[in-house]
């Protein structure tokens with residue numbers, strides 16, 4: 001009896017932990033899945049969301065109104081969230097934001113998609129700076145939702161780049177919300193970026209490519225290594241299958257030898273080193289154009305600027 005008691009207590013506690021996790025999952029979490037921990041990007045892969053995207057884009061594709069022949073230009077709001085008014089506190093200089101816009105547009109050259117900075121907002125909010133991430137709990141969802149309600153601007157065609165600290169998370173550099181989430185979670189729409197990853201920033205790992213990568217998620221792309229060697233992968237037929245995220249710049253990496261092609265280590269949607277990632281495939285570009293067509297079709301797009309004159 002005395003020996004059994006401690007075991008019993010441990011089982012009860014672990015059941016409680018499991019149970020509470022199952023019950024207190026956030027609603028965004030329920031739709032997207034839990035974020036990956038200890039990874040460059042905390043955008044999770046959601047097969048269900050992939051299906052939603054497929055069906056949604058198939059519907060809005062036919063509603064392309066000629067904008068695509070001239071390309072899509074998205075307005076951009078940058079929200080600088082800082083803990084104090086020093087660089088280390090997140091107060092990035094305007095020059096880095098301008099250089100980031102140049103890097104972003106260079107990354108999307110040849111895709112029909114471009115970005116135009118229209119505003120920079122500066123917000124002192126230590127808790128958001130330190131703890132905001134893809135919501136994994138109702139508390140975080142409430143915090144993210146309040147933040148978006150107060151500071152997100154524009155509609156579904158407006159790219160909000162939120163610069164934050166991720167200070168309670170050593171590895172994550174950013175995350176981006178898929179376009180189809182806009183209908184249910186408009187206040188979260190945008191990308192969330194570690195402030196020191198901008199060009200000229202203090203990060204030794206990233207110097208601008210994080211924004212290009214996260215905007216890929218914002219335009220419907222998944223990671224190239226999604227689903228590993230089997231399965232649907234990232235849902236794009238011309239990105240070779242990849243068993244896991246690449247690091248460094250391993251030019252001959254072939255982690256799925258039974259599948260065609262070497263690993264897409266130069267793709268923006270992999271995790272390879274800065275300078276190694278430099279391209280999207282034609283299949284990814286087509287999907288991003290579909291996502292752009294979906295975004296300009298959103299009913300709230302009163303100030304949509306889909307067609308660039």
Ligand SMILES: *[C@@H]1O[C@H](CO)[C@@H](O)[C@H](O)[C@H]1NC(C)=O
Pocket residue numbers: 068069070071111112285286289
């Ligand atoms: C990009 O625009 C050109 C015309 O400028 C068009 O022919 C092409 O289909 C567009 N590309 C995509 C992927 O929509």
Ligand SMILES: *[C@@H]1O[C@H](CO)[C@@H](O)[C@H](O)[C@H]1NC(C)=O
Pocket residue numbers: 083084085086088089
């Ligand atoms: C500003 O915040 C950063 C990051 O938390 C901290 O390292 C730095 O000491 C702070 N500076 C001031 C002047 O408070």
